[in-house]
């Protein structure tokens with residue numbers, strides 16, 4: 001009975017795949033992903049056929065050869081011919097499966113002659129993208145608000161699969177990704193490209209794709225990377241090549257202007273209100289995952305920032321650890337991730353929130369000294 | 374050997390039976406130690422099971438409801454560790470303790486004092502592990518695979534306790550394995566040649582060699598994590614010239630044989646039960662033995678199939694793909710042999726047989742998904758998704774755990790002297806069978822649809838299936854309480870069990886009274 005139920009389930013699986021909620025592997029949007037899908041379905045059907053035969057014989061004997069029907073047991077317990085046969089047949093099937101698998105694998109691992117190269121760096125819990133030979137790089141963070149995660153707001157359509165700044169790639173071009181990590185191991189997984197590659201700290205992995213259709217493709221980190229492993233999604237937008245080129249140019253201009261603007265604003269001081277409100281939003285977006293919204297951290301894992309010696313008394317050390325991080329710990333260098341104003345704001349915020357009330361104001365110029373060190 | 378034999382005669386003269394706790398603390402009797410192991414493993418099964426319930430309750434719907442992500446990670450980690458090292462492995466050692474001497478006609482295990490020791494360090498290992506959950510910063514939260522550097526620079530302070538508990542578990546397993554090997558090699562009754570040994574003895578003998586080969590490797594991995602974290606070495610830290618992927622190679626060099634450690638004894642159990650209830654000899658006994666040996670040998674050559682996404686050279690990927698595919702051949706031989714054993718038998722469906730049949734089918738389904746996982750290009754999609762979670766729960770829960778339950782029902786009459794309640798046993802079986810499939814089958818679908826494993830919260834398109842899975846989990850968890858009830862009821866009384874309660878059963882264990890007296894085969898039986 002049970003087995004019939006299971007084989008029924010297996011039998012409906014491919015049909016169910018067409019139903020509303022996705023039940024099967026995606027065919028994806030590249031030639032490779034299509035080949036991977038075909039390979040997956042081929043093995044799946046082979047397994048189904050073997051399953052039907054083996055379980056079929058087993059069930060037949062459970063129905064025909066039961067004691068309650070008065071069946072007398074036979075006495076055979078060996079048959080060399082049969083045994084050789086059922087060793088040899090699977091071997092042949094395996095060879096049949098290995099051939100397409102090997103071909104696809106070799107194609108997947110051939111990263112030569114790429115048109116665009118992007119360096120992908122994972123860190124707890126965000127992705128950083130840098131376009132090789134171009135002045136464009138940015139971090140990509142989860143965009144789903146905490147209120148949705150904590151069930152205080154209705155969850156949006158792309159709940160947990162949305163980021164503030166998606167990666168943009170061209171269609172019809174061979175895009176090569178160089179994947180690495182700044183802290184623990186992460187894995188960059190976009191099912192529609194059939195790409196999953198580990199981001200190993202200190203080493204660089206290569207993988208490529210050639211997307212055929214423009215669109216938005218979503219994925220997630222696939223390797224357990226600590227507390228917020230479930231909250232570091234990947235969003236890739238594939239654009240037509242010329243659209244992509246103009247996007248890239250535009251990004252370069254924006255980045256250049258932002259830098260100039262930052263230098264221009266260095267001399268300007270922000271008011272306490274400005275610093276505190278900007279600081280709070282930066283804190284919640286970048287620091288609260290570890291140090292918690294209330295600043296108390298997680299004892300034994302992430303330190304509290306409430307009333308600690310550094311936060312209350314040592315302004316320089318405070319700026320330094322935020323800007324440059326601390327090697328070998330989860331505390332990253334935020335100097336490259338945030339603007340000077342944001343850094344100043346978040347440090348000010350930490351020194352005055354949760355009853356820390358030091359009254360200190362940290363300005364962009366103060367932070368700048370540590371960045372240039 | 375001479376000392377072991379001396380110890381045994383000494384034991385015989387006294388027939389002392391200290392009562393109360395000391396009896397259990399100081400016992401060197403293989404049956405009592407076997408029972409200790411089995412009860413311990415059942416308690417751990419419930420502990421690990423309650424952690425699974427926490428996990429499934431959190432995953433019942435999208436959003437964070439019950440636990441924090443950091444605690445969730447501790448639950449997945451400790452659930453895995455408890456189930457592997459606390460539930461499945463000790464259950465098999467318990468069965469080995471009880472049954473191997475009875476099956477080969479030996480009076481006890483060869484090294485009874487070491488036997489006592491190897492059991493009694495286990496509860497302490499788990500007290501340390503479970504206790505670390507209550508430390509500041511929590512217990513291990515890096516997955517049961519404890520990949521570096523998440524388990525080194527980025528792990529909570531309790532990591533040292535985790536490492537020590539792994540060491541103790543390893544020592545316990547190694548001692549258990551030594552005991553099995555020495556017993557089987559030296560204490561077989563006259564006439565019990567190797568090729569006459571029951572399959573359970575064979576599979577355990579091979580398992581024991583696997584254990585001795587790989588538990589030290591696990592201990593090394595754990596020690597290197599310890600020194601990397603606390604003593605400034607950089608085995609797994611690129612900044613110091615190490616390599617985080619090295620950890621995975623070492624871990625899976627242990628880890629892959631480990632999965633066979635958890636399934637070979639199952640093969641032995643099922644190879645005893647299916648012939649018994651088909652009333653027909655096991656088909657292809659010698660090919661079963663060779664297949665077990667082949668699986669054990671190949672298990673050392675396939676470890677990197679857990680690591681296809683780490684960025685290996687293509688040549689290595691191809692090698693590990695082929696080697697992994699090869700394993701399906703001896704495994705297939707076993708399945709075909711079981712089916713051929715049933716073919717034209719006279720089959721009856723008592724609870725042990727029901728579990729054994731379910732084992733064959735569900736384990737094979739796990740084998741199919743394993744074969745799919747072996748195909749490297751497809752593995753890039755399956756890896757670290759719920760498809761893998763479905764795969765290894767099919768082989769470990771509806772595989773290893775079902776076989777352990779089959780074994781328990783099969784030998785309970787011998788252990789307790791009473792027949793278990795067949796109606797309750799069937800209830801347990803059908804509830805478990807249905808719920809285990811509701812629990813694990815849909816996981817294949819969410820995995821294929823792109824849900825990563827080890828996440829406390831998920832995107833909305835995975836919601837429907839996760840709800841079904843959670844219902845299955847709760848039902849499966851509750852079903853195991855029926856088992857507890859059956860066992861307690863059977864231990865306390867019931868219909869008297871004859872010497873050989875199963876018509877078609879074969880083996881020396883059925884030539885002694887039920888319940889098996891404390892000392893058996895003091896004079897070795899003669900095997901024809």
Ligand SMILES: [Cu+2]
Pocket residue numbers: 185186187221222223224225226228229230232
């Ligand atoms: Cu992750």
Ligand SMILES: [Cu+2]
Pocket residue numbers: 628629632675676678679
């Ligand atoms: Cu493996």
